[in-house]
Amino acid sequence: MTTRGHAPDGEDIPSLADTSALREPPATARGARTRAALVAAARVVFERDGYLDSRLTDITAEAACSTGTFYTYFAGKEEIFQAVLEVAQDDMLHPGMPRLDPEDSSPVDVIEASNRAYFEAYKRNAKLMLILDQVAAGDPGFREVRRRRSRAFADRNARAIKDLQDRGLADRTLDPLMAARALSGMVSRMAYYAYALGEDHPLDELVETSTTLWANALKLDRNAR
Template sequence: MPGDSDTGTEVPDLVDPQRLGTQPQTARGQRTRDNLVRAARTVFERDGYVDSRLVDIVAEAKCSIGSFYTWFDSKDEVFAAVLHEAQSDMLHPGTGRIETSDDPVAIIGASNRAYFEAYRRNARLNQLLQQVSAVDPRFREMRRARSAAFVTRNARAISDLQARGLADRQVDPEMAAKALSGMIARLAYDVFVIDDEERVDDLVETATRLWTNALGLTSPELRAD
């Protein structure tokens, strides 16, 4: 979902910070653990979560299974570590600042671009997160909580626009936030995962028009010729 945490809405982490395995106390240990996390991401993205095996991860990392168990107890712990390492890149500026902008349409466009570019960089990992959420209730609940936080944030931004007379006051902010955030997420999945395309400019233009038209916003750049 498009969004960040700059509006006071607390956005949960992608993973439980208590389930990230053992943290190294030495530089050598940190290098070994980092190497395992990189190898795990390669294997997960190549084989999928269900079919990935610890033996493949340690082979990719060129270390022993004993080294793996020094830092992680299980496959789901190393997957959590992969997500934790990637989450700062998977997050992106959203529409949270539109209430303070002179041109909210421009902010929506920039937010959509940041979301699509981040999704494209992490398309396989986003796909994996959906797969794991389907089989692991803990990941599913964290994903649900994050989605709810982003919807709350976007709904607040829409309400602020309505209060300023810049958006259609007949639109329910929460329902609009759910619909528009869901649309953006589905567009990204279809284009970058299903179709394996990279049409970011087309996506940004279309998604921004849909966002602004749905909310009754206009800007000179988006007016028809």
């Protein structure tokens, strides 16, 4: 069992970033450093000013480089935004969930670890998550990418729930996909209110509440292995 924030290695989760238009990485170490500085600066500006109000001159000022240097690496704001997503999405997709010993871990232990990793990753990327909503509101193509990613995560969690049902550990009357969508969506909205909107909820409280709701909804025994 995993939740939205962690995907097993090799799982086919659609990329959040459209890298098809990005240029080849710089051939020199200096070029790579300059490009990385621009991407880091762009994230600072996007998160500070919002995507719509961000200007290339603000990005170049933050990176302490010229507009001409910017155009050496990127065609415009849309392209560097995709580069920001390319860097950030690995943290959002693989937030560092600890390895658990299957023999000593119950399904609830795994859900708890997954939830904690998701909340921690969301907190690190909360400002960027707000930007994603802003971009999606005006870009149908980006909305479709997010929809496909959401479906991929839901399908993955549905398979995990179905496995628990087949093993007699979870409520077999639940539709796995609908349960996955409801429970994963709950965790996502809890993270949104806590970190994107800035409500003051301790991490441990978020983890404990979300994990208890997962376990209760699926009728899981906390001690079952």
